[in-house]
Amino acid sequence: MRIHVIQTGTVAIKQVQRQGREAGHPLLNIVLDKNWTEPLPIFAFVIEHPEGLIVVDTGETARVAEPGYFPRWHPYYRYGLEEWVQPEEEIGPQMRAMGLDPKDVRWVLLTHLHTDHAGGLAHFSKAEHLVSRSEYTYAKGTRGLLRGYPSNRWPRWFNPTLIDMQPEPVSSFPASYQVTRAGDVCFVPTPGHTVGHLSVVVTTSDMTYFLAGDASYTQALMLSEKIDGVSLNPATARQTLERVHAFCRATPTVYLPSHDLDTPDRLANRQLAVARSTPTAVMVGAV
Protein backbone atom coordinates (compact mmCIF):
# COMPACT_ATOMS: atom_id res chain seq x y z
CA MET A 1 0.00 0.00 0.00
CA ARG A 2 1.31 3.47 -0.89
CA ILE A 3 -0.06 6.82 0.25
CA HIS A 4 0.53 9.92 -1.88
CA VAL A 5 -0.23 13.49 -0.89
CA ILE A 6 -1.30 15.93 -3.61
CA GLN A 7 -1.47 19.70 -3.16
CA THR A 8 -4.32 21.26 -5.12
CA GLY A 9 -3.49 24.95 -4.71
CA THR A 10 -3.71 27.16 -1.65
CA VAL A 11 -6.34 28.77 0.54
CA ALA A 12 -6.30 31.67 2.98
CA ILE A 13 -8.82 31.97 5.77
CA LYS A 14 -9.20 34.29 8.72
CA GLN A 15 -7.05 33.71 11.80
CA VAL A 16 -10.17 33.34 13.94
CA GLN A 17 -11.31 30.43 11.75
CA ARG A 18 -8.05 28.51 12.23
CA GLN A 19 -8.22 28.84 16.00
CA GLY A 20 -11.60 29.84 17.39
CA ARG A 21 -12.44 32.17 20.23
CA GLU A 22 -15.55 30.27 21.39
CA ALA A 23 -17.61 33.45 21.80
CA GLY A 24 -19.89 35.20 19.35
CA HIS A 25 -21.22 33.75 16.11
CA PRO A 26 -18.67 31.85 13.99
CA LEU A 27 -19.63 33.52 10.69
CA LEU A 28 -19.74 37.00 12.22
CA ASN A 29 -16.35 36.45 13.91
CA ILE A 30 -14.87 35.43 10.56
CA VAL A 31 -16.35 38.31 8.58
CA LEU A 32 -15.20 40.87 11.18
CA ASP A 33 -11.68 39.48 11.64
CA LYS A 34 -9.18 41.55 9.63
CA ASN A 35 -6.33 39.08 9.99
CA TRP A 36 -5.78 36.53 7.23
CA THR A 37 -3.69 33.39 7.52
CA GLU A 38 -0.81 32.95 5.10
CA PRO A 39 -1.82 30.91 2.02
CA LEU A 40 -2.28 27.35 3.32
CA PRO A 41 -1.89 24.22 1.20
CA ILE A 42 -5.00 22.28 0.15
CA PHE A 43 -4.07 18.60 0.36
CA ALA A 44 -5.81 15.51 -0.96
CA PHE A 45 -4.55 11.92 -0.78
CA VAL A 46 -4.34 8.94 -3.11
CA ILE A 47 -3.89 5.44 -1.71
CA GLU A 48 -2.69 2.64 -3.95
CA HIS A 49 -4.43 -0.25 -2.23
CA PRO A 50 -4.59 -3.92 -3.29
CA GLU A 51 -8.41 -3.63 -3.44
CA GLY A 52 -8.27 -0.59 -5.74
CA LEU A 53 -7.29 3.06 -5.90
CA ILE A 54 -8.66 5.18 -3.06
CA VAL A 55 -8.85 8.97 -3.02
CA VAL A 56 -9.35 10.83 0.26
CA ASP A 57 -10.88 14.24 -0.48
CA THR A 58 -10.67 15.75 -3.95
CA GLY A 59 -9.08 19.14 -3.25
CA GLU A 60 -10.17 22.31 -5.01
CA THR A 61 -10.97 23.21 -8.61
CA ALA A 62 -9.41 26.00 -10.71
CA ARG A 63 -12.97 27.11 -11.46
CA VAL A 64 -12.95 29.10 -8.20
CA ALA A 65 -11.33 31.89 -10.27
CA GLU A 66 -14.45 32.18 -12.47
CA PRO A 67 -16.57 35.19 -11.51
CA GLY A 68 -19.78 33.94 -9.91
CA TYR A 69 -18.50 30.44 -9.20
CA PHE A 70 -19.27 31.09 -5.55
CA PRO A 71 -22.47 32.98 -4.68
CA ARG A 72 -21.57 36.65 -4.30
CA TRP A 73 -24.37 37.14 -1.80
CA HIS A 74 -22.79 34.75 0.69
CA PRO A 75 -20.69 36.63 3.25
CA TYR A 76 -18.29 33.75 3.83
CA TYR A 77 -17.15 33.57 0.19
CA ARG A 78 -17.10 37.34 -0.06
CA TYR A 79 -15.23 38.14 3.15
CA GLY A 80 -13.86 34.89 4.60
CA LEU A 81 -12.12 32.89 1.88
CA GLU A 82 -9.44 33.31 -0.79
CA GLU A 83 -8.21 30.47 -2.98
CA TRP A 84 -5.59 30.08 -5.68
CA VAL A 85 -5.73 26.99 -7.92
CA GLN A 86 -4.17 26.55 -11.38
CA PRO A 87 -5.83 24.03 -13.76
CA GLU A 88 -2.76 21.76 -13.66
CA GLU A 89 -2.91 21.78 -9.84
CA GLU A 90 -6.27 19.97 -9.80
CA ILE A 91 -6.13 16.38 -8.58
CA GLY A 92 -6.99 14.81 -11.97
CA PRO A 93 -4.01 16.19 -13.94
CA GLN A 94 -1.67 15.55 -11.00
CA MET A 95 -2.75 11.91 -10.78
CA ARG A 96 -2.23 11.44 -14.52
CA ALA A 97 1.25 12.96 -14.20
CA MET A 98 1.96 10.27 -11.57
CA GLY A 99 0.80 7.56 -13.98
CA LEU A 100 -2.54 7.01 -12.20
CA ASP A 101 -5.85 7.30 -14.06
CA PRO A 102 -8.63 9.04 -12.09
CA LYS A 103 -11.10 6.78 -13.93
CA ASP A 104 -9.53 3.78 -12.19
CA VAL A 105 -10.39 5.11 -8.72
CA ARG A 106 -12.66 2.70 -6.86
CA TRP A 107 -13.57 4.80 -3.82
CA VAL A 108 -13.56 8.52 -3.10
CA LEU A 109 -13.72 9.01 0.67
CA LEU A 110 -14.93 12.47 1.68
CA THR A 111 -14.03 13.76 5.13
CA HIS A 112 -16.61 16.50 4.61
CA LEU A 113 -18.14 18.56 1.81
CA HIS A 114 -16.51 21.99 2.12
CA THR A 115 -15.48 23.40 -1.25
CA ASP A 116 -11.75 22.73 -0.86
CA HIS A 117 -12.42 19.02 -0.21
CA ALA A 118 -15.18 18.41 -2.77
CA GLY A 119 -14.03 20.84 -5.50
CA GLY A 120 -12.36 18.09 -7.53
CA LEU A 121 -15.33 15.69 -7.64
CA ALA A 122 -15.70 16.13 -11.42
CA HIS A 123 -12.55 14.03 -11.98
CA PHE A 124 -14.12 10.92 -10.46
CA SER A 125 -17.35 10.15 -12.29
CA LYS A 126 -16.62 6.41 -12.26
CA ALA A 127 -15.86 6.00 -8.55
CA GLU A 128 -18.08 5.20 -5.59
CA HIS A 129 -18.22 8.26 -3.32
CA LEU A 130 -18.59 7.75 0.42
CA VAL A 131 -19.73 10.54 2.72
CA SER A 132 -21.45 10.56 6.08
CA ARG A 133 -25.24 10.70 5.94
CA SER A 134 -25.38 13.64 8.36
CA GLU A 135 -22.83 15.66 6.35
CA TYR A 136 -24.62 15.11 3.04
CA THR A 137 -28.03 15.89 4.51
CA TYR A 138 -26.70 19.13 6.01
CA ALA A 139 -24.82 20.21 2.86
CA LYS A 140 -27.25 19.45 0.04
CA GLY A 141 -29.69 21.75 -1.75
CA THR A 142 -30.45 25.39 -1.10
CA ARG A 143 -30.12 24.99 2.65
CA GLY A 144 -26.64 23.61 2.12
CA LEU A 145 -25.81 26.58 -0.10
CA LEU A 146 -26.93 28.97 2.65
CA ARG A 147 -24.76 27.03 5.10
CA GLY A 148 -21.69 27.60 2.96
CA TYR A 149 -21.56 24.41 0.88
CA PRO A 150 -21.47 25.05 -2.90
CA SER A 151 -23.91 22.19 -3.51
CA ASN A 152 -24.96 23.83 -6.81
CA ARG A 153 -21.47 23.02 -8.14
CA TRP A 154 -21.55 19.29 -7.44
CA PRO A 155 -21.58 17.24 -10.66
CA ARG A 156 -25.10 16.21 -11.71
CA TRP A 157 -24.16 12.55 -11.37
CA PHE A 158 -22.96 13.02 -7.76
CA ASN A 159 -24.99 10.46 -5.83
CA PRO A 160 -22.80 9.39 -2.92
CA THR A 161 -23.19 6.32 -0.78
CA LEU A 162 -24.36 7.68 2.57
CA ILE A 163 -22.69 5.95 5.44
CA ASP A 164 -23.64 5.54 9.07
CA MET A 165 -21.07 4.70 11.71
CA GLN A 166 -21.16 1.11 12.96
CA PRO A 167 -20.83 0.29 16.67
CA GLU A 168 -17.31 -1.06 16.18
CA PRO A 169 -14.87 0.86 18.39
CA VAL A 170 -11.43 1.75 17.03
CA SER A 171 -9.12 2.75 19.88
CA SER A 172 -10.56 5.95 21.41
CA PHE A 173 -13.42 6.15 18.89
CA PRO A 174 -16.68 4.46 19.88
CA ALA A 175 -17.67 3.72 16.29
CA SER A 176 -16.18 3.29 12.85
CA TYR A 177 -16.95 2.28 9.27
CA GLN A 178 -14.74 -0.22 7.46
CA VAL A 179 -14.07 0.63 3.81
CA THR A 180 -11.77 -2.16 2.69
CA ARG A 181 -12.38 -5.89 3.09
CA ALA A 182 -8.90 -6.15 4.61
CA GLY A 183 -10.03 -3.79 7.38
CA ASP A 184 -7.00 -1.55 6.93
CA VAL A 185 -8.86 1.58 5.76
CA CYS A 186 -11.72 2.86 7.88
CA PHE A 187 -13.61 6.00 8.74
CA VAL A 188 -13.85 7.25 12.32
CA PRO A 189 -16.29 9.98 13.44
CA THR A 190 -14.65 13.38 14.02
CA PRO A 191 -17.57 15.85 14.17
CA GLY A 192 -16.90 19.47 15.12
CA HIS A 193 -15.44 21.33 12.15
CA THR A 194 -18.62 20.18 10.40
CA VAL A 195 -21.60 18.24 11.67
CA GLY A 196 -20.76 15.00 9.88
CA HIS A 197 -16.99 15.28 9.60
CA LEU A 198 -15.10 11.97 9.33
CA SER A 199 -11.42 11.09 9.38
CA VAL A 200 -9.75 8.16 7.64
CA VAL A 201 -7.47 5.73 9.47
CA VAL A 202 -5.06 3.73 7.31
CA THR A 203 -3.18 0.86 8.93
CA THR A 204 -0.14 -0.64 7.24
CA SER A 205 2.02 -3.48 8.56
CA ASP A 206 4.18 -1.11 10.58
CA MET A 207 2.45 2.27 10.80
CA THR A 208 -0.90 3.99 11.33
CA TYR A 209 -1.83 7.08 9.33
CA PHE A 210 -4.61 9.43 10.44
CA LEU A 211 -5.95 11.42 7.47
CA ALA A 212 -7.66 14.10 9.49
CA GLY A 213 -9.37 16.31 6.91
CA ASP A 214 -10.14 19.48 8.87
CA ALA A 215 -10.54 17.78 12.28
CA SER A 216 -7.82 20.32 13.11
CA TYR A 217 -6.00 22.68 10.76
CA THR A 218 -2.60 21.69 12.18
CA GLN A 219 -1.08 18.95 14.31
CA ALA A 220 -0.14 21.50 16.98
CA LEU A 221 -3.80 22.54 17.35
CA MET A 222 -4.80 18.88 17.77
CA LEU A 223 -2.12 18.25 20.40
CA SER A 224 -3.15 21.36 22.34
CA GLU A 225 -6.83 20.45 21.77
CA LYS A 226 -7.71 23.96 20.54
CA ILE A 227 -10.88 23.96 18.47
CA ASP A 228 -11.36 26.01 15.30
CA GLY A 229 -13.62 29.00 14.71
CA VAL A 230 -16.28 27.34 12.53
CA SER A 231 -17.37 24.55 14.86
CA LEU A 232 -21.01 25.09 15.71
CA ASN A 233 -20.82 22.93 18.82
CA PRO A 234 -17.64 23.59 20.84
CA ALA A 235 -18.23 20.65 23.22
CA THR A 236 -18.46 18.20 20.31
CA ALA A 237 -15.38 19.69 18.65
CA ARG A 238 -13.39 19.47 21.88
CA GLN A 239 -14.41 15.86 22.46
CA THR A 240 -13.24 15.01 18.94
CA LEU A 241 -9.81 16.55 19.54
CA GLU A 242 -9.53 14.69 22.85
CA ARG A 243 -10.31 11.42 21.06
CA VAL A 244 -7.84 12.08 18.23
CA HIS A 245 -5.15 12.99 20.75
CA ALA A 246 -5.89 9.85 22.79
CA PHE A 247 -5.70 7.77 19.59
CA CYS A 248 -2.25 9.20 18.78
CA ARG A 249 -1.04 8.49 22.33
CA ALA A 250 -2.28 4.89 22.25
CA THR A 251 -1.01 4.02 18.76
CA PRO A 252 2.13 5.31 16.99
CA THR A 253 0.43 7.51 14.41
CA VAL A 254 1.39 9.85 11.57
CA TYR A 255 -1.16 12.68 11.71
CA LEU A 256 -2.03 14.27 8.36
CA PRO A 257 -4.42 17.26 8.33
CA SER A 258 -5.48 18.79 4.99
CA HIS A 259 -3.98 22.25 5.52
CA ASP A 260 -0.87 21.64 7.63
CA LEU A 261 2.36 22.78 5.94
CA ASP A 262 4.20 19.83 7.50
CA THR A 263 1.87 17.10 6.19
CA PRO A 264 4.09 16.05 3.20
CA ASP A 265 7.26 15.87 5.34
CA ARG A 266 5.45 13.97 8.06
CA LEU A 267 4.16 11.44 5.54
CA ALA A 268 7.56 11.04 3.83
CA ASN A 269 9.51 10.72 7.08
CA ARG A 270 6.85 8.81 9.02
CA GLN A 271 7.04 11.35 11.78
CA LEU A 272 4.85 10.44 14.75
CA ALA A 273 2.34 12.84 16.30
CA VAL A 274 3.28 11.64 19.77
CA ALA A 275 6.83 10.35 20.23
CA ARG A 276 7.13 6.75 21.39
CA SER A 277 8.14 6.62 25.02
CA THR A 278 11.56 5.03 25.34
CA PRO A 279 11.54 1.83 27.38
CA THR A 280 13.12 2.17 30.80
CA ALA A 281 16.74 1.09 30.65
CA VAL A 282 17.36 -2.26 32.25
CA MET A 283 20.45 -2.62 34.36
CA VAL A 284 22.36 -5.61 33.19
CA GLY A 285 24.76 -7.35 35.49
CA ALA A 286 23.53 -5.67 38.64
CA VAL A 287 23.20 -7.80 41.68
Ligand SMILES: [Zn+2]
Ligand atom coordinates in the same frame (compact mmCIF):
# COMPACT_ATOMS: atom_id res chain seq x y z
ZN1 LIG B 1 -13.43 22.31 5.98
